[in-house]
Amino acid sequence: MRSKALAADRATPRANAGLRAAAWFAVLFLNLPILFIVLYGFTTDDQSYSFPPPGLTTRWFGVAFGRADLWSALWLSVSVAFIAMIAALILGTLAAAAMYRFSFFGKESITLLILLPIALPGIVTGISLRAAFDLADIPFSYWTIVAGHATFCIVVVYNNAIARLRRSSPALIEASMDLGANSLQTFRHVILPNLATALLAGGMLAFALSFDEIIVTTFTAGQQTTLPIWMFRELVRPHQRPVTNVAAIIVMVITFGPILVAYYLTRDTQDVAGSGK
Amino acid sequence: MPQTSIAVSFRAVSRHYGAVKAVDDVSFDILDGEFFAMLGPSGSGKTTCLRLIAGFEQPTSGVVTIHGQDMAGVPPYDRDVNTVFQDYALFPHMNVAENVAYGLMIKKVSAAERAKRAEEMLAMVKLAGFGVRKPSQLSGGQRQRVALARALVNRPSVLLLDEPLGALDLKLREQMQVELKAIQRQVGITFIYVTHDQGEALSMSDRVAVFNQGKVEQIASPAELYENPKTEFVAGFVGVSNLLQGEAAAAVTGAARACSIRPEKIHLAPAGSATPDNAMTIEGEVESLLYLGANTRFDIRLPGGGHLAVMQQNRGTHYAPELGTKVTLWWDRRHLMTFAG
Numbered sequence: 001m002r003s004k005a006l007a008a009d010r011a012t013p014r015a016n017a018g019l020r021a022a023a024w025f026a027v028l029f030l031n032l033p034i035l036f037i038v039l040y041g042f043t044t045d046d047q048s049y050s051f052p053p054p055g056l057t058t059r060w061f062g063v064a065f066g067r068a069d070l071w072s073a074l075w076l077s078v079s080v081a082f083i084a085m086i087a088a089l090i091l092g093t094l095a096a097a098a099m100y101r102f103s104f105f106g107k108e109s110i111t112l113l114i115l116l117p118i119a120l121p122g123i124v125t126g127i128s129l130r131a132a133f134d135l136a137d138i139p140f141s142y143w144t145i146v147a148g149h150a151t152f153c154i155v156v157v158y159n160n161a162i163a164r165l166r167r168s169s170p171a172l173i174e175a176s177m178d179l180g181a182n183s184l185q186t187f188r189h190v191i192l193p194n195l196a197t198a199l200l201a202g203g204m205l206a207f208a209l210s211f212d213e214i215i216v217t218t219f220t221a222g223q224q225t226t227l228p229i230w231m232f233r234e235l236v237r238p239h240q241r242p243v244t245n246v247a248a249i250i251v252m253v254i255t256f257g258p259i260l261v262a263y264y265l266t267r268d269t270q271d272v273a274g275s276g277k
Numbered sequence: 278m279p280q281t282s283i284a285v286s287f288r289a290v291s292r293h294y295g296a297v298k299a300v301d302d303v304s305f306d307i308l309d310g311e312f313f314a315m316l317g318p319s320g321s322g323k324t325t326c327l328r329l330i331a332g333f334e335q336p337t338s339g340v341v342t343i344h345g346q347d348m349a350g351v352p353p354y355d356r357d358v359n360t361v362f363q364d365y366a367l368f369p370h371m372n373v374a375e376n377v378a379y380g381l382m383i384k385k386v387s388a389a390e391r392a393k394r395a396e397e398m399l400a401m402v403k404l405a406g407f408g409v410r411k412p413s414q415l416s417g418g419q420r421q422r423v424a425l426a427r428a429l430v431n432r433p434s435v436l437l438l439d440e441p442l443g444a445l446d447l448k449l450r451e452q453m454q455v456e457l458k459a460i461q462r463q464v465g466i467t468f469i470y471v472t473h474d475q476g477e478a479l480s481m482s483d484r485v486a487v488f489n490q491g492k493v494e495q496i497a498s499p500a501e502l503y504e505n506p507k508t509e510f511v512a513g514f515v516g517v518s519n520l521l522q523g524e525a526a527a528a529v530t531g532a533a534r535a536c537s538i539r540p541e542k543i544h545l546a547p548a549g550s551a552t553p554d555n556a557m558t559i560e561g562e563v564e565s566l567l568y569l570g571a572n573t574r575f576d577i578r579l580p581g582g583g584h585l586a587v588m589q590q591n592r593g594t595h596y597a598p599e600l601g602t603k604v605t606l607w608w609d610r611r612h613l614m615t616f617a618g
Contacts, residue, residue, distance in 0.1 A: 171362045171363075174360075178428075
């Protein structure tokens with residue numbers, strides 16, 4: 001009680017002017033570019049991004065709607081990200097469970113190998129995957145993109161899952177078995193519900209990483225064009241430039257939903273998990 | 278005396294971890310309906326024995342039986358025992374009622390029956406109406422009761438308790454000791470209770486097994502354990518240690534054998550006083566005294582270099598020496614405990 005009162009007292013004085021200015025600068029620095037992307041989605045100038053825009057129009061939304069290549073790229077990215085996320089959720093959770101539960105020879109080395117794809121520069125992962133696919137005579141396809149993305153998606157799911165496992169008491173599993181539940185029932189009724197929010201967070205992060213990935217994709221895609229690759233090509237070609245911005249706006253609107261949902265789903269559980277310790 | 282059957286039996290059981298002998302060739306029986314305590318310092322093997330009964334560990338050698346059945350290879354979920362864990366291990370994502378009903382849910386008992394039995398159990402541990410709360414909203418004592426209800430709702434034949442009161446404060450601990458004993462009488466099932474607190478073991482148990490370095494030193498009723506410890510270790514671990522060794526022991530017994538005498542068995546008298554015929558007598562000097570309200574504790578320095586603690590009730594009629602006084606100590610010959618080796 002007393003420490004809470006003290007904390008409240010300390011929070012009351014206003015931060016000094018310099019700190020406030022720095023904070024506002026940081027917020028603007030991070031978010032202003034996003035506003036510009038939205039602004040240029042409405043510009044009448046289709047050759048360059050001049051400021052201020054010569055005029056405003058909504059006609060690029062109509063143009064974007066008619067561009068089949070944009071929609072197929074968007075659909076490809078969503079579908080790749082979704083499959084990569086599912087693969088990462090399954091493999092990442094299993095890897096975390098194994099690393100948490102068992103100790104064996106070479107465990108530390110294997111942990112490093114799991115974490116490596118996200119530590120290595122994307123270009124190294126990309127080149128090595130391309131070489132590996134070539135050697136194995138695997139043609140580049142939808143599935144080579146998914147495999148490439150899964151390598152680093154697994155890491156974020158693994159990290160989230162193992163952190164949650166380490167924080168929960170190992171006695172929970174014993175308690176469940178003691179009360180008559182076999183391994184499968186224990187996994188379903190105790191381990192999975194305890195991991196749920198960690199997996200939600202890890203899965204969303206994996207989806208987001210895959211969705212905007214361009215470097216590894218460049219090396220592992222065949223004829224397929226994911227959204228980031230499509231955008232990159234559109235920017236290089238000075239033709240109907242604002243359509244790229246419209247695509248960015250669509251992506252922002254679509255991703256905002258899941259982020260809000262995840263925020264509300266995990267908010268309460270974080271409180272409960274934190275208050276016990 | 279009615280025929281009592283054996284609930285749990287250890288036959289030459291060992292559990293080794295590499296070179297570490299956590300449990301080393303242990304044999305004993307626990308009777309049906311008994312309140313049995315396993316007492317010992319940390320690392321003495323008592324918790325490993327509990328985990329061998331629960332099925333979380335398998336013996337390196339030897340046989341553990343529950344109601345006559347060999348438990349080799351039987352997993353925890355196929356054993357008719359339930360455990361109250363040291364840190365309670367309540368499921369954080371379930372409310373109290375769901376926690377208590379977990380075992381019934383796994384056994385596919387109907388939801389209505391589950392709710393009814395969970396509520397009955399919560400009432401027994403004095404938590405009626407707490408079903409909808411989350412474990413994180415309960416105090417330590419309340420969580421402990423939920424853990425007890427969650428284990429007992431399955432009506433196991435044996436209940437295992439792993440230092441269940443360790444995390445509670447003193448007052449709550451004493452209250453829970455009384456309640457645990459009452460609940461055990463009410464449900465009538467075997468309680469096996471692991472603790473390092475001798476007070477807990479003595480106050481609640483029918484019998485106590487004292488563990489030391491993976492071995493059982495002695496199994497006896499609390500009174501027997503206190504009055505007639507078989508080994509030096511038991512004498513020192515149970516009750517206030519008043520152990521004399523070497524020269525100090527020789528000054529008392531006339532032989533260099535370790536001996537011990539309980540502090541409340543020693544009488545104090547002015548130096549040179551006459552003592553009864555059956556008494557053993559030794560001179561000493563009051564080195565310190567602690568006034569404890571109901572009692573006073575004297576520390577007496579002996580000529581041989583040893584010390585004896587003397588506990589005397591403050592009745593106001595006893596001889597009460599001051600600091601530094603030379604005194605005569607005497608006790609009934611039968612109360613001296615001597616140990617071989």
